[in-house]
Amino acid sequence: MHEFELIKNYFQKLSKKSPSALNLNDDVFFDKKNKLAVSVDTYTEGNHFIDFKRPDLVIKKIIRSSISDLICKGIKPKYYFISGSGNKKSFSxxxxxxxxxxxxxEQNKYKIFLSGxxxxxxxxLSFTITSIGFADNIIYRNKAKLYDDVYVSGNIGDSYLGLLVLKNKIKLNSRLKKYFTNQYFMPNIQLKLIDQIKKFANTSIDISDGLIADLVKMINNQKLSYKIFLKDIPISSNLKKILALKKLSKINYISNGDDYQVLFTASKNKMRIIRKIATNCRVKLTKIGTIQSHVKKSSIVDVENRQITLKNKGYFHKF
Amino acid sequence: MHEFELIKNYFQKLSKKSPSALNLNDDVFFDKKNKLAVSVDTYTEGNHFIDFKRPDLVIKKIIRSSISDLICKGIKPKYYFISGSGNKKSFSxxxxxxxxxxxxxEQNKYKIFLSGxxxxxxxxLSFTITSIGFADNIIYRNKAKLYDDVYVSGNIGDSYLGLLVLKNKIKLNSRLKKYFTNQYFMPNIQLKLIDQIKKFANTSIDISDGLIADLVKMINNQKLSYKIFLKDIPISSNLKKILALKKLSKINYISNGDDYQVLFTASKNKMRIIRKIATNCRVKLTKIGTIQSHVKKSSIVDVENRQITLKNKGYFHKF
Incomplete structure (x- = not known):
């Protein structure tokens, strides 16, 4: 059973009575009256992280993954709670x-506080992180508008390459190895966007499960589809180099998740302000496609407008 | 390493910068400015619950355990978040x-909402429950006053007997078996006290680890000790019957935890109002001892004022 189904069939009705739970159809809970936003995520060894040989890095990754949920919606994280299950060896x-x-x-970098x-x-071994922030308003899912542009922050794919390196599925020199594994463990989440993103985004999500998987989730309740231009999906110069060197197809490296970049849509007339904010805040924001009517099928296209098949759209949690 | 030590040595300093985390020296986080209270707890199979043969009852137990943390401090729980790790069998x-x-x-009974x-x-198999409530103020730990009376709500020990029944360590007829196991799975937490307890309690805690273990925790940073009268510790008529029938000592059945009753201290002059509220709200509130100076050793005494040795003070989390 997919996680979606599980939530829909067994738990959605329980949140119906709550004014604020967004039908559980979001990574974030928002109580507008109390201005409270909450994100809860569980990370398990062998699933969300390979092992615990580098506790220092695993901890950074899961903290960033947790607060990324809030940040992509324009909420400043303030408090976090960490619940760890493990044995004597893990907690030596x-x-x-x-x-x-x-x-x-991480506390100093992101101005957050351990609160319990x-x-x-x-x-x-597993960790559950609860992150809490306060905001007057947030950016919701499923609020894309027809003909919106689709944008993404930063670069995509570095983290996945880092994972392949850690799994010994790809060999690199030590400089590149360090670069990609660092991108995997310490994704460069976009704290600077918090106060800006509400100025232009209609809907947003952070990319944890994969660019396309999360794009699908972002608009899954809307009668809309997407068209993404493969060539416009931003990747780092290091990744470009590797793809060329090892003759790998870009399409296989852009929707595997763990990027923790912000994916959002914005009306076409916001293009200027988005460019301006990107320059002023020194955040890379790239237009990668458009939102279209659902009568057209969602697609990723190449430079000649031919549809490309994506074998692995990303991670869908299954039971 | 005890959980206390672990928190003290490795995590307390991380919460120091936060204005609200109570030095992690509490089960509950309270942010006075935002009136926000949060409790996070993890429950694992084989540790907090024996197995998952009765998922319906295990779920009730852990929800009550979680909101009990808030209720004992006078906070009405409003939202809860449940994060479950398990396999296909557990989540069939x-x-x-x-x-x-x-x-x-549970939502209907306690007016709480699943929020994510x-x-x-x-x-x-494990579950992490985050419970959230709002309050202008809460009752803190370590605020007992010298010569305070010590009170407890409800009855103590039924839950432990239920656990012994479930572990086949004690044989009872089916009526009593049902009574005690129900007390174990569905502790009768004191929702009615929420609005009342701030009128009289100086400090409070819910009994999850054991009457004495939690009493020690409640005043662990204070230069105080306790004197508890064994005969005054309230037990149910069913438990009284079993103790008599099987010739068991009361002392071994009153500090084993999972009671989820409220333990608190109050000034002597609050006795009248406590009695009145107990009657009006139909909540059993029993005075079981007093708070004394730390120059006297903490003790549990019998009817002749002789000190009784308690072998098992309750559950202390260890690594």
Missing amino acids: KLNLSKISKSLNQ GDTVFSNK | KLNLSKISKSLNQ GDTVFSNK
Whole structure:
């Protein structure tokens, strides 16, 4: 069963009575009256992270993944809670020191505060992070408008290459190895966009499961489809180099998730302000496609406007 | 390492910068400015619940355990988030239906709303519940005053007997078996106290780890000790019967945890109002001891004022 189905069949009705739960059809809960936004995510070893050989980096990744949910909607994260299940080995004194140090670094970088949590004994390592922020308003899902432009922040695909490196599925020199694995563990999330994104975005999501998977989620309740231009999807010069060198197809490296960049749509007339904000805030914002009527099929196209088949759209949680 | 030590050594400093985290020295986070209270707890199979043969009951237990943290401090829970890690068997359609039904019943009973969460695949079953409520003020830990009376709500020990029944360590007839296991799975938490408790309590905690273990936690940063009268600790008539019948000592059945009753201290001059509120709200509130100076050792005493040794003070989380 897909996670969507599971939520729809068993849990959506439970949130119906709540004025604020967005039908659970979002990564973020928002209570407008109390200006409260909450994101809850669980990360397990072997699933969301390969192993715990680098606790310092794993912790950074999951903290960024958690607050990214808020940031992509224009909410400043303020508090976080971390609940860890693990055994003596995972929570050895050395590992705890590393975890603590990483959390401290992330706190200083993102101005967030550890506010509570729990630690329980388990042979299966997992963490649940609850992030909380306050905002007068947020950007919702499923609010794209017909003919909107589709934008993405930063670069896509570096994190996936980092994962392949960590899994020994691709060999690189030590400089590039470090670059890509760092992108995997410490995605460059767009804190600078928080105060800006509400000025132009109609709808938004952060890319955790894959560019296309998350694009689908962003508009899944709307009678709309997308058209994405492969050539416009921004990738780093390092990734460009690797693709050329190893004769790999770009299409296979742009929707595998863990990017934690912001995907959003905006009306065409916002193009100027988006460019201006991108320059002023030094954030890369790239137009990669458009939103169209659902009578047209969603597609990714090449430079000759031919449809490209994407084998792996990204990660869909399954049971 | 005890959970206390772990928090103190590795995480307390991270919350120092936050104005609201109570140094992580509490089950509840409270942000006075935003009137926000948050409790995060993780429950694992084999640890917080024996198994998942009765998902309907396990779910009720963990929801009550979570909101109990807020209720004992005078905070009305409003939203809850549930993050479940489990495999296909744990999250079968039948189990999901049962989970959903139980959540719905708890929502109606306690007027709380499912507001989000996560589901991830794992062979180790666990749930993290985040409960959120709003309040102008809360009752803190470590605010007992010298010569305060110590009170407890409801009855103590039924839940532990229920656990012994479930573990086949004690045999009872089917009526009593049902009574005690129901007390274990569906503790009778004191929602009625929410609006009342701030009128009289100086400090409070909910009993999850054991009457004495939680009493120690409630005043652990204070130069105070306690004196508890064994005979005054309230137990149900059913438990009284069992103790007599099986010749068991009361002392071994009153600090084993999972009671989810409210433990609090109050100034002596609050006795009248406490009695009045207990009668009006139909809540059993029993005075079980007093708070004394730390120059006297904490003790539990019998009717002849002789100190009784308690072998098992309750549950201390260890790594």
